[in-house]
Amino acid sequence: MAIVLGPNRYGKAETRLVRVHRDGETHGLVDLNVSVALSGDLTATHLTGDNSGVLPTDTMKNTVYAFARKHGVGEPEAFALLLARHFVVTQPQVHGAKVSIESFTWDRLGPHSFRRRGDHTRTTVVTVTEQATQVVSGVTGLVLLNSTDSEFHGFVEDEFTTLPPATDRILATAVDARWRHRDDGADWAKSYEGALDALVGAFVDTYSYSLQQTLYAMGSRLLEARPEVAEVRLALPNKHHYLADLSPFGLDNPNEVFIAGDRPYGLIEGSVTRDDAPPATAGWWL
Numbered sequence: 001m002a003i004v005l006g007p008n009r010y011g012k013a014e015t016r017l018v019r020v021h022r023d024g025e026t027h028g029l030v031d032l033n034v035s036v037a038l039s040g041d042l043t044a045t046h047l048t049g050d051n052s053g054v055l056p057t058d059t060m061k062n063t064v065y066a067f068a069r070k071h072g073v074g075e076p077e078a079f080a081l082l083l084a085r086h087f088v089v090t091q092p093q094v095h096g097a098k099v100s101i102e103s104f105t106w107d108r109l110g111p112h113s114f115r116r117r118g119d120h121t122r123t124t125v126v127t128v129t130e131q132a133t134q135v136v137s138g139v140t141g142l143v144l145l146n147s148t149d150s151e152f153h154g155f156v157e158d159e160f161t162t163l164p165p166a167t168d169r170i171l172a173t174a175v176d177a178r179w180r181h182r183d184d185g186a187d188w189a190k191s192y193e194g195a196l197d198a199l200v201g202a203f204v205d206t207y208s209y210s211l212q213q214t215l216y217a218m219g220s221r222l223l224e225a226r227p228e229v230a231e232v233r234l235a236l237p238n239k240h241h242y243l244a245d246l247s248p249f250g251l252d253n254p255n256e257v258f259i260a261g262d263r264p265y266g267l268i269e270g271s272v273t274r275d276d277a278p279p280a281t282a283g284w285w286l
């Protein structure tokens with residue numbers, strides 16, 4: 001009886017690439033999750049740890065970002081073909097390459113503003129006691145992105161600060177908002193649609209120096225637009241997009257190729273209210 005190595009492959013899974021195509025004022029946005037799996041003559045590393053035929057998975061990830069800059073990203077099929085052929089053609093020990101891509105679709109809200117397609121959730125919490133009725137409406141999972149008009153600098157720096165100041169960054173968030181109504185008599189459909197338009201409109205229109213500033217703009221716009229609302233609470237995750245460093249590959253990166261971060265993320269939370277708002281009559285969110 002002999003023990004033998006069976007089929008195997010390896011690669012970098014889930015490279016999160018955001019590519020901004022900046023043709024003038026109107027930006028294009030491609031948002032991909034790219035997974036690469038290579039197969040070929042890989043017996044040595046499995047049996048003895050001889051890595052002489054192993055292209056690091058880290059290199060595969062770098063190739064995804066470098067190709068995005070060099071060639072741009074069009075249809076996912078074309079980008080996957082480009083990558084898969086590259087690995088098979090340039091690595092003699094690689095005989096097969098599988099490139100899988102998930103594409104996230106964004107709907108345009110403006111020249112450089114986008115809403116990720118996919119359903120956000122409308123929420124309602126009603127609390128009735130013998131004394132009072134409270135209606136809270138809200139939305140979760142509304143993903144918005146501005147590919148410019150966002151800066152972040154002038155912040156506190158201590159001995160642990162490494163964040164470079166940003167004068168042109170991506171600002172993206174998944175809006176989680178709740179708003180408390182003054183009473184129980186609103187036109188709920190109209191109120192919800194108006195509230196959503198106000199939140200989205202303020203995100204799109206605000207030239208932002210911090211997500212905190214955008215949060216306040218969104219809350220204020222909602223209160224201005226909807227007199228029936230007494231208070232808005234927002235929790236905005238800062239969905240970080242890191243500029244990919246392509247300089248080791250002789251490529252510049254003029255704000256076009258981004259690593260979409262997963263976690264950790266900044267979480268900006270706050271309430272915006274009216275000074276004459278009736279007090280809440282029940283505990284609510286946040």
Ligand SMILES: O=c1[nH]c(=O)c2[nH]c(=O)[nH]c2[nH]1
Pocket residue numbers: 152163209210211212238266
């Ligand atoms: O808009 C931001 N607000 C912050 O408080 C913060 N902190 C950070 O690291 N990046 C950002 N961005």
